Amino acid sequence: MTFSQDLLTRAQPIMDAIMIHPFVQAIAKGEVPNDVLNYYVEQDEHYLKDYLQVTALTVTKTSHSDDIARLLETAQFVSNESKAHEVMLTITGHHVENWRRSPETQLYTDHMYTSAYHGTYADAIATLLPCAWSYGVIGSELVAQGANNDANPLKEWIEIYAPQTDDGVDYNAWRFDALERAVSQFNDNQKEHVAQTFLKSLEMEWRFWEAAWKQTQWQFKF
Incomplete structure (x- = not known):
């Protein structure tokens, strides 16, 4: 079993x-x-700005030309992700007001910055990967369920995150290939550190959904 296969097995419960x-x-x-x-859109606006910065930092940690090109493509996709937000805001009539970062948003982005700044290239890839991967899974499964029907006002949002392909190749496949290469010379302890980085980001994805659903805010004003 490869490192990535084992990682996905461990990630499945989340x-x-x-x-x-x-x-x-x-x-x-x-x-x-x-x-x-x-709430989701306001917090995701914060998150995506940090995701872009961490992606830019990740580019500096590799000399692999294909990975660099793919990371730049990712940055372009994230820059255009406002389209997904527009779908939601069209429903609510809300305009982004740059609300304060919620505790969970801060926790997640702090984790990403720490992993990218102080970790290896593998850590940087691992901290970014769960966002793209989990949204791909969500999009794919919701489409498989027929949730992207014309009666669903979030149809376009679902389809934005359905897996993108390039000549029949899963859009996220290169991310796991890059991660596999990045840990190829690591010992077991180093690999486990990368695995923990990935799994923590994936739990942060769950927490992001939970925070929006429950409207989580700071307990005190300061």
């Missing part, structure tokens, strides 16, 4: 929890409360 999360299930039904959508 991914299963994401798929049955009330927010994701509400997306499938097209019945997400407006305040949940607004």
Whole structure:
């Protein structure tokens, strides 16, 4: 079993929890409360800016030309991800107001920066990968369920995240290939550190959905 295969096996319980999360299930039904959508978009605006910066930092950690090209493609996709936000804001009529970062958003982005700044290239890839991978799984499974029907106001949002292919190759495949190469010379302890980085980011994905669903805020004003 490869490192990536083992990682995906370990990740499956978290991914299963994401798929049955009330927010994701509400997306499938097209019945997400407006305040949940607004909170999600506001926090995702913060998150994606940091995701772009961590992606740029990751580029500096590799000399692999194909990985660099793919990371730059990722940055372009993230830059255009406002389209997904527009789908949600069209439903609610909300305009982005740059709300304060929620505790979970701060926790997630701090984790990404720490992994990318202080870790290896493998750590940087591992901290970024769960976002793209989990959204690909969500998009794929919701399409398979027929959730992207014309009656669903979030149809376009679902389809934005359905797996993208390039000549029949899974859009996320290169990420796992890059991670596999990056850990090829690592010992078991180093590989486990990378695995923990990945799994923590994936749990942060679950927490991001949960925070939006429950409208999590800081307990005190400061």
